[in-house]
Amino acid sequence: MDGNGKEHQQPKQQQPPSPSKPLPSRPTTITLPPRSFTETFFSSGPGTMGFSPGPMTLLSSFFSDSDDCKSFSQLLAGAISSPNSKPPDDFSRPSNLTIAPPAPMFAMPLGLSPVSLPDSPGFGLFSPQGFGMTHQQALAQVTAQAAQANSIMHVQPEYSTPEISSTFTNNSAAHQQQQMVRSVADSGVKIQELSDFSQPDQRPESSSLAVDKPAKDGYNWRKYGQKHLKGSEFPRSYYKCTHPSCPVKKKVERSLDGQVTEIIYKGQHNHQPLQSNKRGKDTGGLNGNPNSQGSSELASRFQSGSGNVSEVRERKDQASSQATPEHVSGMSDSEEAGGEIDEDEPDPKRRTTEVRATETASSHRTVTEPRIIVQTTSEVDLLDDGYRWRKYGQKVVKGNPYPRWFSLLHRL
């Protein structure tokens, strides 16, 4: 069939990292917990970012079937805008917080918003110029957002159940969030988002709309396989970009009710995204979306190569109740992220971008502590992020050779 020849060129590319390999530089991972969406956060921003669904919007596949459904961006929005950030509860938190030295991984307080950031060069993350930023710059911006959130929302030491605003479906906000994620991703920061929605009424209505279709991210995808992975209650579908010679693939996991639980993008598009008027059936999710144009932009970014995006993962995890730090990372940090780096990048120092959105697939889950985790490839990454962090916990994550530090951005 199509791409068969290419297919044979791909296998090696996707091989996981060899365990025998020396530990690659640690990828930066940001885990964004699902948080309540603060409307004001996004309504106050420029809102002209042109956010759009794209390769990074795994959400799109998850929610694209219905505009009413939350997108990854939206999840992210909720994740980063909530003042209810809560640190993992499975480790002790020092009563008197101290500024922690850079750590391979840290948790960020929620409440950051791209649109709430000052329109300064430093926040180029959300501007076109931001695409060229370095990983550290991106990281700094992410953290800056957290800081901003803190300054605005006064991060609360005590965490309460997040509330999802009805405006959570605000496209602009969602896109902004998405852009943030994308930008961060492009900069090489590995981002993970964990979204745990506990409110039954906030469940995406995609259940009934669930269609086994790839995300409307500006590209056409063709499903070439499906498999039920061991240990996973949901089947995983494999998609390829239909564009000739385009090596991009993505894996999509959907729950039984059709909700996307995880999307993993691999590779970079070597072509321009489809034009809105040329998109096929898959464009449905973008229809009527004023920001849909952004998908092309995002897609372009995705395929530009500058983003070093070898894998973007968005996940909606039904196991919200298990969203402990260990679960946040899900896999071994060094193992999974490092592998991606190796496979797509000759330079081991090149960071892999991974975006992972996790959300409980059940609408009856109880709230779990959402969090943002930034896993850096090196301590320097955090040292240079330009912000001060207060460590409130540390934990050795199974499978991860590096201790995970949990820090809160020092209030500005």
Added chain:
DNA sequence: AGCCTTTGACCAGCG
């Protein structure tokens, strides 16, 4: 007619 999905089989990596 062309493209897509489905699905069982096959392949390769890993323990």
Added chain:
DNA sequence: TCGCTGGTCAAAGGC
């Protein structure tokens, strides 16, 4: 070496 597992192939059928 062998079994397990994830990923891919490719024929068949559908839209």
